[in-house]
Amino acid sequence: MALPGMAILVFLIIWQAAVKGSGIEKWILPAPADVVQTLFSMIPGLAPHVIQTAAEALAGLALAALAGVFFGIIIDLSKWLRKAIYPLLIISQTIPIIALAPLFIIWFGFGMFPKILITALVCFFPIAVNLADGFRLADKDMLKLMKTFRASRTQIYMKVKFPHALPFLFxxxxxxxxxxxxGAVIGEWLGSDKGLGILLTRSSQSFLTDKVFAVIFIIVLLSLVVFGVIEGLARLAMPWRYAQQKYEKY
Incomplete structure (x- = not known):
């Protein structure tokens, strides 16, 4: 963590010096100090926007996880199902979300639900594909042994496939x-009364560039928090894997 922190610090110092030295207008490119000052001035009114975006992001991620596990199992059940469904999953990722988002707004209104759907669509593909690959790469000898003992399909998944696929899933x-x-921010761009996305849109339309950078910083921070929570859940679900990694360092 020390090296990335030093790299970021050097970058910010160069950015600050370049902006102040060139005399560039604040509305074109604010200095980091201006962004920090704006960020602190925004804190009292930030909570509703952060909570709204976080709720949409987490709900969409949960929906994507459920759908991803379901389709990951479906793909693994049969090579014919894999051939039928896998191309459709790929096609779903070639459609620009920014093109689908207005349709969701038209169909489902301006509430949270269309934002959750947009987020789920963004998050769904990597979960389903990684889990399907984890199932496919399960230990063949263990699978043969389970079949020898006439284990049911549910037992095979619970005892062999899911434990092996957990690293892929996470x-x-x-x-x-x-x-x-x-995904939540994209949904909010197109219609919302709260959220970091609408805050970002209003700031950019008003040429409040320092506020745009401040909101971007909050979005990045919120994404890192979500990543950290998932990393923590992975450590709880797979303690043996992290213990092995720690042992391998020595």
Whole structure:
């Protein structure tokens, strides 16, 4: 953590010196000190916006996790299902979210629900694909042994496939977690009365560039918090994996 922190500090110092030395207008590119000052002035009114975006992001991520696990299992059940569904999953990711978002607003209104759907669509793909790959790469010898003992399909999944696929699942969740806040913000761009997305839109339209940078900082911080929560859940769900990684360092 020390090296990234030093790199960020050097970057901020160069940014501050470049802006102050060039005399560039604040509305074009504010100095880091101006962004920090604006951020502190925004704190009293930030809570409703942060809570709204966080709620949309977490709800969308939870919905994406449920759908991702469901489709990950469906894909794994049969090679024919995999051939039928996998291309559809890929196609779903080629459609620009910014094009789908207005349709969700038209169909479902301006409440939280369309933002949750947009977030779920953004987060769904990495969870489903990573989990399906984890199932597919499960230990073949263990699977043969379970079949020899006439284990049921549920027992095979619970005893072999899911434990093996957990690292893949959490890898997908970490990727999706960083996308979740972005998905909520995109949904808020198109219509909302609260949230970091609408705050960002209003600031940019008013040429309050220092406020834009401050909101971006909050979005990044919120994404890191979501990532940290998922990392903590991964450590609780897979203590053996992190113990092994710690042992391998020595």
């Amino acid at each position: 890898s997908g969740l970490k990727i999706a977690g960083t996308y979740s806040v972005m």
